[in-house]
Amino acid sequence: MSVQINPSVTGVILAGGQARRMGGADKGLMLYQQQPMVHYAIQAMQPQVDTLIINANRHIDQYQSFGYPVTQDSIEGFHGPLAGMLTAMEQVETDFILTAPCDCPSISKQLRQRMMETLLLTQSDVAVASDGDRLQPVFCLIPTRLKDSLNSFLEQGERKIDRWLAQHKMAEVDFSDQPETFVNFNHPEDLQQPLATKSPVPMIGFSAFSGTGKTTLLTKLLPELNKRRLRVAVIKHAHHNFDIDKPGKDSYVIREAGAQQMLIASSKMMALMEKQNSDNDPILSALLPRLDMAKLDLILVEGFKHEAIPKIELHRPSLGKPLLFRDDPHIIAIASDETLTNTAQLDTLDINDIAAMADYINHFISSWTA
Structure with a gap:
């Protein structure tokens, strides 16, 4: 197989399914962290491709409101992702389509790059992502020249995507270092779970009720961290009208x-x-790319209590507020101005011992894995 040096790619977001496990709701339009799920797929895919389309079979007007062309399956009925792929291949003019589902909010920003590099290196027909354990066949890079092959496959009544892919020379593309790419939501309760926010440098948050002194602590902690030659960024959640x-x-x-x-x-x-x-409200994953990571050793986060990042809880019993760690599995330590009991074996710190808190953060940095 020969491919031109700079092949063109259309991104295809697959949102045409019935979502039976979601009770038949349109998954791409269901809200996750206050945004429709298709929003996250658009944010991840759009910068990587030459053109972008959405494949949907319901609520067409709502999908069109995102500003991208919407294609409906050329085969009537709900026939799975292959029908959406065929429709895209029939309608676009690019050399390839790059597909991803609408219900994965953490799609890799290197999806096109890795898929295309592997396909070219192996001289394969198609490239399929893998999480290291198994293939993820809805994440595909497919040349549009294979549309006749796919049409014939579907005309025979076939619907299994892996059976069609097996008919062609296939490259398996390793994304085992980014397993969050393939985390998808299949049940309504999944939408309540936060996804871990990935950062290339150590990041730790401070979680506390208003009035506990998060900002005061930071103003004392930052000079101590600077003395230790740590380059620190702070992300702070602010009120609407700041x-x-x-x-x-x-x-x-x-x-x-x-x-x-x-x-x-x-x-x-x-x-x-x-x-x-x-x-x-803003989300951390959208804010992190604005930081110059090459100049940082540590990111401290104030607020963003619902984000799935490691956090230190700040607690002052005199305020009469409950401890937060029981409802937040991402809290790894508690800093207080009094001795605490029943803290589920979490690390405990003295909120007034700034040097000790800096020591703890130093240890956190040394054990960090991105």
């Missing part, structure tokens, strides 16, 4: 006049302000 730009300043006037993004720079400092047009 503003870091003062009224009357040139940058404020320009931004209020209509600039969607405002970048201010000097020899000492740079800041980017961007207007958000959503009422939804």
Whole structure:
């Protein structure tokens, strides 16, 4: 098989299923962390491909509202992912389609790169992702020239995707280092579970009720960490209407006049302000790419209590608030100003012993695995 040097690729988000285990609901439009699940697939796929389409068989208007073409299966009825793949291959003009399901919110940002590199290296017909244990056949890179082969397969009444793939020279692409790519939601209760937020550098959060002193602790902890030559970033959850730009300043006037993004720079400092047009709270996975990871040893997170990241709970019994760790399995330690009992063998820290807390974070960094 010969492939041109820079083959073109259409991303295809598969959202045409019946979702029986979801009670027949349209999975791509079900909300996860306040966003439709198809939103996460779009965010992951769009930067990787030349064009993007959504394959759906219901609620077409709602899918079109995302701003991408929507294709309905050319075969009537719900015939599985192969029918969506065939429809895409018949309608696009690119050399390949790259497919992914709508119900996986953590699709790899290296999906196209790894799939194409492996396919070219092995001179295969198709590339299929693997989690290290088994194939994940809805994650495919397929040349559109195989549309006649797929059409014939479906006309014979066949529906099994692995049986069609087996008819062609297939490259297995290893994503065992990114198993979260294949985490999908099949039952309504799955939508309540947070996904672990992946970061290339150590990241730990502070979780506490308002008034416990999260920000005060950070202002004391950061100088101690800096003394240890750690380069630290802080991500803080803020209230809806916060503003870091003062009224009357040139940058404020320009931004209020209509600039969607405002970048201010000097020899000492740079800041980017961007207007958000959503009422939804931000999520960490969308914020992390804005940090320059090459210049960081550690990320501290204040707020974002529902995110699945390692956290230190800050607790002051005098406030009369309950402990949080019982409802958050991601809390790994508790820092308090009093001795605590019944903490389920979690590490306990003195919230006023800043050096000891820095020691604990140093140990956390040394044991970190991305």
